[in-house]
Amino acid sequence: MSSEWIARDQKRVWHGFTQMATFADLAPIVVDRGEGAYLIDVEQKRYLDAISSLWVTTIGHNNNEINEAIIAQLNKISHSTLLGNSNVVTVELSEELAKVVPVIEPHFLYASDGAAAVEQALKIAFQYWTNIKNFQKTKFLTLGEAYHGDTIGSLSLGDSGFGTEIFNPLRFKTLKTPGYNTNNWLYRAILELEANYNELAALVIEPLVQGASGMYMALPEQVKELVKVAQGLGVIVIADEVATGFGRTGKLFASDMCDINPDMMCLGKGLTGGYLPMSTTVVSNRIYEAFLGPDRSEKTFYHGHSFSGNAVCAAAAKKHLEILLRDKIVGNVPKLAEHLKNELELKVKNLEFVADIRQTGLMVGIELHSSTDVGKRGRAVCIRSVNDGVLLRPLGDVIVLMPHLNFADENITQTVDVLAEAIRKSK
Numbered sequence: 001m002s003s004e005w006i007a008r009d010q011k012r013v014w015h016g017f018t019q020m021a022t023f024a025d026l027a028p029i030v031v032d033r034g035e036g037a038y039l040i041d042v043e044q045k046r047y048l049d050a051i052s053s054l055w056v057t058t059i060g061h062n063n064n065e066i067n068e069a070i071i072a073q074l075n076k077i078s079h080s081t082l083l084g085n086s087n088v089v090t091v092e093l094s095e096e097l098a099k100v101v102p103v104i105e106p107h108f109l110y111a112s113d114g115a116a117a118v119e120q121a122l123k124i125a126f127q128y129w130t131n132i133k134n135f136q137k138t139k140f141l142t143l144g145e146a147y148h149g150d151t152i153g154s155l156s157l158g159d160s161g162f163g164t165e166i167f168n169p170l171r172f173k174t175l176k177t178p179g180y181n182t183n184n185w186l187y188r189a190i191l192e193l194e195a196n197y198n199e200l201a202a203l204v205i206e207p208l209v210q211g212a213s214g215m216y217m218a219l220p221e222q223v224k225e226l227v228k229v230a231q232g233l234g235v236i237v238i239a240d241e242v243a244t245g246f247g248r249t250g251k252l253f254a255s256d257m258c259d260i261n262p263d264m265m266c267l268g269k270g271l272t273g274g275y276l277p278m279s280t281t282v283v284s285n286r287i288y289e290a291f292l293g294p295d296r297s298e299k300t301f302y303h304g305h306s307f308s309g310n311a312v313c314a315a316a317a318k319k320h321l322e323i324l325l326r327d328k329i330v331g332n333v334p335k336l337a338e339h340l341k342n343e344l345e346l347k348v349k350n351l352e353f354v355a356d357i358r359q360t361g362l363m364v365g366i367e368l369h370s371s372t373d374v375g376k377r378g379r380a381v382c383i384r385s386v387n388d389g390v391l392l393r394p395l396g397d398v399i400v401l402m403p404h405l406n407f408a409d410e411n412i413t414q415t416v417d418v419l420a421e422a423i424r425k426s427k
């Protein structure tokens with residue numbers, strides 16, 4: 001029974017971004033297994049995973065080929081350290097990733113979560129300038145409404161919000177310029193770059209879509225212009241593609257969509273198809289080379305995680321990338337996104353509480369008019385949708401849709417039908 005599992009859970013498990021005192025009241029599902037587009041709970045009820053399990057799942061749950069690749073790797077070795085040593089499958093994965101990432105002559109530093117990939121990127125950018133004896137460039141330019149993760153470094157690059165203001169005293173200061181939600185954001189970002197480039201170690205952006213803040217979107221040509229100005233002024237560009245990477249926007253990376261070559265890139269979430277925790281900081285050769293020097297010298301990057309380059313994760317990631325490319329899955333995203341757009345226009349756009357619909361590829365935010373109690377409507381709509389078999393989770397009063405890249409058209413239709421009904425009933 002779900003209720004028994006929820007009671008057992010509540011006694012011992014602490015869920016992130018969740019008020020545990022009310023956890024049980026908000027209709028959590030307790031998943032027993034997954035099957036393609038669906039999650040199946042302990043009572044055998046099926047739910048469409050319309051948020052890709054918090055934006056990680058790309059080609060569905062329980063994929064046979066990824067499962068087999070994981071099992072095959074388990075039967076060889078699960079983990080051996082990457083600090084000073086290596087393993088076969090991580091080398092192979094890096095070679096395959098190198099063929100597709102937009103970073104020039106890339107090198108890959110692995111970690112487990114998106115936040116850790118961002119943390120690595122900011123430390124690499126900082127040390128890069130020290131290594132080439134420029135001690136002035138120590139600051140970061142970041143965007144309003146940005147989200148880069150929850151460790152102190154990544155939290156510092158992000159804007160406050162989601163209750164994280166409490167940590168403000170722990171955040172280090174960054175230069176901030178308005179995010180994609182502000183009309184003249186590009187103009188103002190360029191002004192900041194021009195005024196401060198001498199002191200800037202890096203510009204950090206979520207290319208095209210600021211996801212966690214509520215799905216705010218930029219145009220590809222705007223991002224391209226920003227990156228051109230930054231790189232022209234000698235500012236390192238870090239593209240945080242933890243959310244946008246691996247097909248979500250309609251190309252393999254949002255950077256491809258914007259036609260940019262970031263100096264560094266952060267990947268996570270979909271790297272393993274959402275099967276296992278693996279992230280990576282992708283670094284251009286120009287930056288990487290500044291870290292080369294004598295053994296034990298101060299040029300070395302003194303940072304590394306225990307599970308960096310975990311072999312089982314790497315095997316899953318390698319197989320996932322192989323499937324994406326072989327089956328041309330990302331090529332299907334624009335068509336599926338168009339279907340989703342049409343469905344939303346037809347069934348959701350004109351509903352009473354809908355304020356705005358924002359979409360890039362398969363990343364969608366549906367902003368509802370807030371009631372006096374901000375976030376309450378978003379929560380109510382999602383609880384009703386879950387009850388009707390579509391798993392959703394809101395960002396305040398913004399309902400996020402993030403279908404798997406290989407949802408069937410019917411899965412999209414079901415998602416929108418259930419959502420529309422939930423909004424209609426959300427008085």
Ligand SMILES: Cc1ncc(COP(=O)(O)O)c(C=O)c1O
Nearest residue numbers: 113114115147148149240242243
């Ligand atoms: C753009 C971006 N960066 C970083 C992160 C943090 O990733 P993780 O939750 O794996 O630490 C997220 C998570 O949503 C994200 O959207």
